[in-house]
Amino acid sequence: MSAQLKVELYEDRNGEWSFRVIHGARVILVPGEAYTSRLGARRALRSLADLSKCTPIRCSDLAAACYTELDRTDPFLGKRQAH
Numbered sequence: 001m002s003a004q005l006k007v008e009l010y011e012d013r014n015g016e017w018s019f020r021v022i023h024g025a026r027v028i029l030v031p032g033e034a035y036t037s038r039l040g041a042r043r044a045l046r047s048l049a050d051l052s053k054c055t056p057i058r059c060s061d062l063a064a065a066c067y068t069e070l071d072r073t074d075p076f077l078g079k080r081q082a083h
Helices: 038-051 061-072 077-082
Strands: 005-011 017-023 026-029
Touching (some): 005 038, 005 061, 017 038
Antiparallel strands (some): 005 017, 017 026
């Protein structure tokens, strides 16, 4: 069984936001820049997800991992589910 891709949105020690793509235990992609806000990092991550789609029907593994992290870190998702 191959390791799945995972995407993490995180805040670094300098208070800047970024994301990384992890395959197994290895970081395989970082954006090469940091964002001053969490929203900026989420926008960049959404762009990566949108660009990495294979077809309208089947999402690539990278796009799926990006969307999973976007959902996990959505500040409004918990409020929507609570109603």
